[in-house]
Amino acid sequence: MxxxxxxxxxxxxxxxxxxxxxxxxxxxxxxxxxxxxxxxxxxxxxxxxxxxxxxxxxxxxxxxxxxxxxxxxxxxxxxxxxxxxxxxxxxxxxxxxxxxxxxxxxxxxxxxxxxxxxxxxxxxxxxxxxxxxxxxxxxxxxxxxxxxxxxxxxxxxxxxxxxxxxxxxxxxxxxxxxxxxxxxxxxxxxxxxxxxxxxxxxxxxxxxxxxxxxxxxxxxxxxxxxxxxIGREGQSVNEAIMVKRLDQQFRVTRIMMNSFHLFDDIESSRLRGYMMGYFTMMMAICSVFTKLSDEEGADERLKQLWADLKEFDARMYRHARYGVLGFFTNLRGRAGEKTTVGIYHMASKIFKFN
The missing domain is CATH 3.90.550.10 (Spore Coat Polysaccharide Biosynthesis Protein SpsA; Chain A)
Structure with a gap:
């Protein structure tokens, strides 16, 4: 090189x-x-x-x-x-x-x-x-x-x-x-x-x-x-705090979404794959914490975020929504919500991220 x-x-x-x-x-x-x-x-x-x-x-x-x-x-x-x-x-x-x-x-x-x-x-x-x-x-x-x-x-x-x-x-x-x-x-x-x-x-x-x-x-x-x-009371990665700041998760994820059409803008396939994975994780976080939130209108705002992604870049949407992470963080119904939240809590124990 x-x-x-x-x-x-x-x-x-x-x-x-x-x-x-x-x-x-x-x-x-x-x-x-x-x-x-x-x-x-x-x-x-x-x-x-x-x-x-x-x-x-x-x-x-x-x-x-x-x-x-x-x-x-x-x-x-x-x-x-x-x-x-x-x-x-x-x-x-x-x-x-x-x-x-x-x-x-x-x-x-x-x-x-x-x-x-x-x-x-x-x-x-x-x-x-x-x-x-x-x-x-x-x-x-x-x-x-x-x-x-x-x-x-x-x-x-x-x-x-x-x-x-x-x-x-x-x-x-x-x-x-x-x-x-x-x-x-x-x-x-x-x-x-x-x-x-x-x-x-x-x-x-x-x-x-x-x-x-x-x-x-x-x-x-x-x-x-x-x-x-990590672990200080009131820390931004505390689960309860993240649920309360769901609007800010959405704001940051939108900025990341609008920064690149990943499959058009990123020349390196490996970098593109990594960034697609990172962005998918951000969408998954929005989906999981929407399920944990009792904020009025949160579900509708999540639907709008996914709709905006689909309109912005259909290929990015397909990768984020229908890959393994997107699928298991957007299960429908009460049973689906419980499964999604359970998977998230299990992952947090394994990977120790909060």
Whole structure:
């Protein structure tokens, strides 16, 4: 595979920018920030941007204190509350790094894995190798249970080499590339922008889906870098919270739907297959949580979503609706609903995703 050279950029001395979206994060942000500082050995080519998203606690003051303590490494950005997506985009706008990675304020990075990642990224830059996407493992940290579960990509992605989409294998249902596993080149995210809606949860799915076709070269490091804290009360992936935010699931899924006619727009068959699988999962989530919801009109809105998909792209509709996942998440009648919900709960126990 032909590798594209990186054009020298003498104005940018930062290898990577870590954007930390922070809303009322005073209780958690110190651990997150410290993990990056210590894991990077306080390196001057690392940048941390704390985005205070209109917090009402001590987050703004703490962000400013961190900036004052580590000028040149940490910067604080303050904005009116716009939601997670707006905070991600604010960090991206300010980023000076060749690469950009999002770390939520209640999560953290493994120090040894971060050191390995930085060594690899620095090597790309020093050798003038353009790598659009760096992929690593992430770990579900269920702190209240004292358990953890690692999501890796050993059988799906080549290791220790730069590769293109046509060289990847098949992904299991629990192996989607989520925001936790992704580190993009900054210019990949900036070139065409990201359709991030304000005041909306689950926009990390847009972040992990829309930029993929812009990435021509990838590298997978089999390191457990991102530690994803899960199980906190009120967390967005909590089942009860997801049911209440069904409208936001619909909003994000529509944005993903309208981003691509997958069978026309995506050249690589393997990337197309992966993205079709990811999008099908999003439609399945909408279907399952509609069944769990007692919100008036939810069933009609789901029917409309499927109708809109059929009108937008009939081929995408057929793959999403009549594949195995689409079939078993849209069973009809009371017995069908119970079966669908039962399958979902069984899958959540097996794959440990919430």
């Amino acid at each position: 032909r590798l594209l050279p990186v054009m020298p950029n003498t104005a940018c001395a930062k290898t990577i920018t870590f954007g930390i979206p922070s809303y009322n994060a005073a209780a958690d942000m110190d651990h997150c920030i410290t993990s990056i500082l210590e894991g990077s050995a306080y390196a001057s080519d690392v940048e941390i941007i704390i985005v205070d998203d209109g917090s009402h606690d001590e987050t703004p003051q703490k962000a400013d204190e961190w900036e004052a303590r580590y000028p040149g490494i940490i910067r604080a950005v303050h904005q009116e509350n716009g939601g997670h997506g707006m905070a991600v985009m604010a960090g991206l706008r300010e980023a000076q790094g060749v690469y950009y990675k999002v770390v939520d304020s209640d999560d953290w990075l493994d120090g040894q894995a971060l050191s390995a990642m930085l060594s690899i990224l620095r090597g790309f830059i020093e050798r003038d190798l353009r790598v659009d996407l760096f992929i690593s493992n992430y770990v579900y940290e269920k702190v209240h249970e004292g358990t953890h579960h690692t999501v890796g990509y050993r059988m799906a992605l080549p290791r220790k080499k730069i590769f293109g989409w046509d060289e990847m294998g098949r992904f299991r249902p629990d192996q989607n590339l989520l925001i936790h596993s992704l580190c993009y080149r900054t210019d990949v995210l900036r070139d065409e922008g990201l359709p991030m809606p304000a005041h909306t949860f689950y926009v990390d799915n847009i972040y992990a889906y829309v930029p993929l076709p812009r990435c021509r070269t990838m590298y997978y490091a089999d390191i457990d870098l991102y530690r994803y804290f």
